[in-house]
Amino acid sequence: MSETESSLVKAVKEKGKNLEAEMSFFDHLDVLRKHLIRASLAILVFTGIAFTYYDFIFDKIIMGPKDPQFWTYRTMCMLAEKFNLGADFCIQKIPFEIINTEMAGQFTLQLNSSLMIGIVLGFPYLLFEIWLFVKPALHINERKSASGFTFYATLLFLVGILFGYYVIAPLSISFLADYNVSDVINNMITIDSYLSTVATLTLGSGIIFELPIIIYILSKLGVMTPKFMRSSRRYATVIILIIAAIVTPTPDLLTMLTVSFPLFLLYEVSIYISAMVEKRKLRAELEFEKGLQR
Numbered sequence: 001m002s003e004t005e006s007s008l009v010k011a012v013k014e015k016g017k018n019l020e021a022e023m024s025f026f027d028h029l030d031v032l033r034k035h036l037i038r039a040s041l042a043i044l045v046f047t048g049i050a051f052t053y054y055d056f057i058f059d060k061i062i063m064g065p066k067d068p069q070f071w072t073y074r075t076m077c078m079l080a081e082k083f084n085l086g087a088d089f090c091i092q093k094i095p096f097e098i099i100n101t102e103m104a105g106q107f108t109l110q111l112n113s114s115l116m117i118g119i120v121l122g123f124p125y126l127l128f129e130i131w132l133f134v135k136p137a138l139h140i141n142e143r144k145s146a147s148g149f150t151f152y153a154t155l156l157f158l159v160g161i162l163f164g165y166y167v168i169a170p171l172s173i174s175f176l177a178d179y180n181v182s183d184v185i186n187n188m189i190t191i192d193s194y195l196s197t198v199a200t201l202t203l204g205s206g207i208i209f210e211l212p213i214i215i216y217i218l219s220k221l222g223v224m225t226p227k228f229m230r231s232s233r234r235y236a237t238v239i240i241l242i243i244a245a246i247v248t249p250t251p252d253l254l255t256m257l258t259v260s261f262p263l264f265l266l267y268e269v270s271i272y273i274s275a276m277v278e279k280r281k282l283r284a285e286l287e288f289e290k291g292l293q294r
C-alpha cells in the first residue's frame with residue numbers, strides 16, 4: 001500500500017471514530033432528554049393537583065407562617081412559658097396586611113405557588129430519573145456505593161424543606177413584620193413579596209441541606225478532601241453564622257443558634273463523608289498495588 005493510500009485509510013478511520021463519538025454524544029443527549037421529559041411531566045402532574053386543591057394549600061400551607069396559631073409560634077409560646085424566656089419570645093401576632101396590586105396578581109399567585117408545590121413534590125422523581133441516566137455509566141462498585149443516592153438526596157431535601165418552612169420562614173417573617181422604623185408606616189406587603197420570601201427561604205433551605213451529597217460527589221472526583229474541610233472549619237463557622245444572621249436577623253442569640261446548629265451539623269457530617277470516601281480510595285489503591293505485585 002502506498003503512503004498516500006495509507007494516509008487516506010487513516011483519515012477515513014479517524015473520521016469514522018469522530019462520527020461514532022458524535023453519534024454517541026447525541027444518543028446520550030437524546031436519552032437525557034427523555035429522562036427530563038418524564039421528570040417534567042411528573043412535576044406538571046403534581047402542579048395540576050396543587051392547582052386543583054389550592055384552597056387548602058393557600059390557607060394552610062402558604063399562609064401558615066403568617067398565622068399566629070402556626071405550629072412554630074405555638075411551640076415558642078409553650079417554651080417561653082415553661083422556661084421563662086420572656087414575653088418577647090412568644091409571638092402572638094404578625095402585624096402586617098397582604099395586598100394585591102396587579103390585575104392578574106391572584107391568578108399568577110395560584111400558578112406560581114402551584115408550580116412551586118409541584119417542584120417540591122416532583123423533586124424525588126427528578127432525582128430518580130437523573131440516577132437512571134447516570135447509572136449505566138457507572139462500574140459495579142460505583143453503583144453499589146451510590147445506590148442510595150435518590151433516597152438520601154430526597155431525605156435531605158425534605159428535611160431541609162421542613163426546617164426552612166417551620167423554622168427559618170416563620171422566624172424571619174415574624175421579625176420583619178415586627179420591625180418598625182416609625183409608627184406612621186404601616187406594613188402592607190404584596191402577595192408576590194410574601195410568596196417569594198416563603199419560597200426562597202424554604203427551597204433555599206432544602207438546597208443547602210444537600211451539602212453532604214455535594215461533598216460526596218466532589219470527594220469522589222477528588223476536588224474536596226477532609227483535610228481541606230477541617231482546616232477551613234473556622235471560615236465555615238463564620239460563613240454559617242453570617243448566613244444565620246442574614247436569614248433570621250433577630251437580635252437574640254437563641255434564634256441564631258437554632259438556625260445555625262443544623263448547618264454546623266451538616267458541615268461535620270460532610271467532613272465525615274469526605275473522610276469515608278478518601279479511606280475507600282486509599283483502600284482501593286492499596287488493593288490495586290498488591291494485585292500488581294502478585
